[in-house]
Amino acid sequence: MREIVTLQVGGFANFVGSHFWNFQNELLELAEDPEADPVFKNQDLNMDVFYRYGETYQGTPTYTPRLLSIGLQGSLGSMSSCGTLYNEGSSASSSVMTWNGNVSTQASEPHKKNLFLQSLYAEEQENDIQREITDRDIVQCLENDVQCWTDFSKSHYHPQSLYELSGMWVDAQKFDNYGIGRDSFCGGLHGEEISERLRFFVEECDHIQGFQFIVDDSGGFSPLAVDFLESIADEYTNVPVLLYAARGPGSLMDPLSQKHRISRKLHDAVSFSRLSSLCNLIVPVGLPSLSRSKASNFLCIKDEKPYHCSAAYAATLHSVSMPFRMELLGPSANSSYACGALTVNEAVQMLSGQARQNMVTILDAAMPAPSLTGNQVKQTLLGSLQPLTPEISDHVEDLQSVASMTVHGVLGSGGQRASISEVKDMVHSAYEHAITRPMFCHLSVAQCPLPIPLPFPSIFSNHVGQHGEVLGTPIIGSPSRGSLDVHTIPMAGRLRSSSAVLPFLENRLGDLRKFGFARGGVGAELLRSWGFAKDESEDMAETLSKMILELNPHSQMSSDSD
Structure with missing residues (x-):
């Protein structure tokens, strides 16, 4: 067994994760649908x-994501932190009285x-209410009323999966920098x-192959992720x-x-430097405007809605993670449905260990x-593959680049799904005729294409x-179409190590x-208030400088004196 444990830390990370698990849930349901x-x-x-x-406590079998999700108190919306399967109906109130004085209670509306x-609950309870709610x-x-990531989640979760940071009543809008999170x-x-x-x-894993860590590093969750x-x-x-x-996109707007x-x-520089130094491979995800990017040629995305943007990012994460759960076949085996299995470690070694230690991937x-x-x-x-990583160069000839590409559910002649061999032949031929190739x-x-679930x-x-x-x-x-109109999608996703990411690092x-x-500048004082002494700031700069040097040994940025 090659288990993966997924971690989701922060608001937008959980939006991405909610869509990701909806895809997996849909795959499981379709596999059982005759x-x-x-x-x-x-x-x-x-x-x-x-x-x-x-x-469950009643002995009912369950099949739940191997997931740990972390968010601010109240971020679970109507969902209990125990999930929906294991809820024992315990109450937070207690009959033990330890205070005889006046008590003031402040409670938010549930x-x-x-x-x-409501439809999910009614369906599981075989309730007649479900028939009154149409898919439309x-x-x-x-489309009009998603507030929390749980509002559109169709998955069940284990009680150990959902963790709210209790005792922290923080305005999410003000929870926006490394120092606030660290404090x-x-x-x-x-x-x-x-x-x-x-x-x-x-x-409980037999042989864990890796951690899939999704973090919203735009604000105060970054130092928590670093500690983790x-x-x-x-x-x-x-x-x-x-x-x-x-x-x-909202987190990328200029104040x-x-x-x-x-x-x-400074937050962006500190957060990236600290996170990248503690993982094997880091992939920045999130464009300033997804709706105006080339990645949205056939999409109608509203940037102001996390519910929209996170769906596109989650779909791509689903694609690039498929090799990690493909069946490992023997040398003589030949599958008609999937090929190209990788472990997380093999992917990391391939993308970061070839010729240079490049840890940031597009x-x-x-x-x-x-x-x-x-x-x-x-x-x-x-040519249709477009970056979801911000601040990268569009046209870079990098002969040292390394890529891991996943293509699934692609259509061939007559609208039928192309065979594995047809897709492989086409990709290999395309690279042979390309002006530059990795x-x-x-x-x-x-x-197997990407299934589009109802939410x-x-x-x-x-x-x-x-x-x-x-x-x-x-x-x-x-002008826009959703799950009632589009049932499956052919997808291609790619992770690539390339010097095209240099502008991101140099910035x-x-x-x-x-x-x-x-x-004496406001920035130096700000770093000190966040708990970073001068030598720690210099170490972070050195981390970034080394990453740039690995990608471009002649870079002026990497050789500048601190």
């Missing part, structure tokens, strides 16, 4: 990599279940409690960590005041991936058909030097 496409019954994917077997959650009502409700978590008991929950999932990574490094020395630093702009730039996506038909097929698939590219291919947002354009085919003529009606090193080292 009327579903046979491709979902023959996926050659081992879902036990991400899931665990268990049972978060009400929306139509989607649910889709409309979610909030310093000296608390949260660290040991969180580590104990992680230990619960790790110790330090404890992981101490306790699980040989277990690789693949970290996605995910941000919603109005100069002081806040400096704080934002995430690319094609959503939906184009079909293999047409006169320009050799350029279409590779030093090495690992290819994983599967016939998925209406983010597809009217050029996208029912099975994710790109249409020459737009469908008349609404952070430049900001740290410019604002953090100026004697």
